[in-house]
Amino acid sequence: MRVRPLEHKPSPEADADAAFVERLRAGDEAAFMELVERYQPALVRLAQSFVPSRAVAEEVAQETWLGVLNGIDRFEGRSSLKTWIFRILVNRAKTRGERESRSVPFSSLEREDGEPAVDPDRFGADGAWSSPPRSWEGEPEARLLAGEARSVIDAEIAKLPPVQRQVITLRDVEGFGAAEVRDLLDLTDGNQRVLLHRARSRVRRALEEYLS
Amino acid sequence: MRLVGSGIPCRQMVELVTDYLEGALSWRERRRFERHIAGCDGCRAYLEQMRRTLRVLGRLDEETISPEARDALLHAFRDWRAEAR
Numbered sequence: 001m002r003v004r005p006l007e008h009k010p011s012p013e014a015d016a017d018a019a020f021v022e023r024l025r026a027g028d029e030a031a032f033m034e035l036v037e038r039y040q041p042a043l044v045r046l047a048q049s050f051v052p053s054r055a056v057a058e059e060v061a062q063e064t065w066l067g068v069l070n071g072i073d074r075f076e077g078r079s080s081l082k083t084w085i086f087r088i089l090v091n092r093a094k095t096r097g098e099r100e101s102r103s104v105p106f107s108s109l110e111r112e113d114g115e116p117a118v119d120p121d122r123f124g125a126d127g128a129w130s131s132p133p134r135s136w137e138g139e140p141e142a143r144l145l146a147g148e149a150r151s152v153i154d155a156e157i158a159k160l161p162p163v164q165r166q167v168i169t170l171r172d173v174e175g176f177g178a179a180e181v182r183d184l185l186d187l188t189d190g191n192q193r194v195l196l197h198r199a200r201s202r203v204r205r206a207l208e209e210y211l212s
Numbered sequence: 213m214r215l216v217g218s219g220i221p222c223r224q225m226v227e228l229v230t231d232y233l234e235g236a237l238s239w240r241e242r243r244r245f246e247r248h249i250a251g252c253d254g255c256r257a258y259l260e261q262m263r264r265t266l267r268v269l270g271r272l273d274e275e276t277i278s279p280e281a282r283d284a285l286l287h288a289f290r291d292w293r294a295e296a297r
Binding site for chain 2: 027029032033036037040041042044045058061062065066069070116117118120123126127128129132133134135136137139144145149150153154168172173174175178189193196197200201203204207208
């Protein structure tokens with residue numbers, strides 16, 4: 001078992017979390033709805049990588065909030081409130097994913113996925129680029145953030161094997177750190193990096209195709 | 213020519229990008245990686261594309277909750293409060 005370092009350091013986040021927790025325990029509706037507004041879309045997004053449909057993902061997210069309310073008295077601040085909420089979601093989504101019989105041992109399949117990050121045809125015999133990527137420095141940020149580009153990315157993420165999808169969603173979309181994701185998904189650091197690498201490479205490739 | 217200075221072929225560079233960004237390369241590997249980047253337009257563009265991809269990924273979650281889900285959760289909260297308190 002991994003020994004988790006105790007987090008006694010006071011931080012602005014920890015203080016904000018503590019304030020929220022107090023308000024939730026006191027039955028403060030506004031505090032609850034603020035958390036819901038902040039995290040519900042992200043919870044549904046993540047749940048979709050565990051269960052077969054958007055509808056089931058919404059249900060899992062809703063169950064997660066009930067878990068948050070029923071468990072709030074036991075929240076000790078050992079992780080951030082956000083991590084704690086996401087952990088409840090991951091646990092429920094896993095259970096639900098298994099019940100929905102999507103529990104093929106994906107992780108073992110994914111580990112064998114040795115797909116290269118870039119099409120091998122783009123390199124010459126010496127391993128140097130024969131068809132190098134062009135710079136995106138001239139691409140306006142707005143083009144990359146436009147609805148169409150986002151749809152391309154969303155569609156690519158949806159096509160990823162589940163654990164790759166979970167890792168890229170938590171790390172790059174939600175901004176969790178490597179250590180938090182290791183704990184949430186129970187992955188080794190090396191495995192997490194491999195999954196993240198495959199996922200990021202595919203999303204980059206999809207964006208490159210879209211922009212070309 | 214692109215091998216000069218780093219000894220890492222471009223084909224292998226693209227597989228090291230995540231380890232580089234994650235800080236998982238050894239000090240020596242990191243120096244070789246950076247030396248290659250400094251002399252290779254293709255790999256520099258690739259790394260820049262990857263960084264840009266990450267920035268866009270970080271902006272994906274600017275969605276808002278649906279009114280139906282919001283209502284359902286508000287009711288769930290009120291039920292919980294009525295039962296628990």
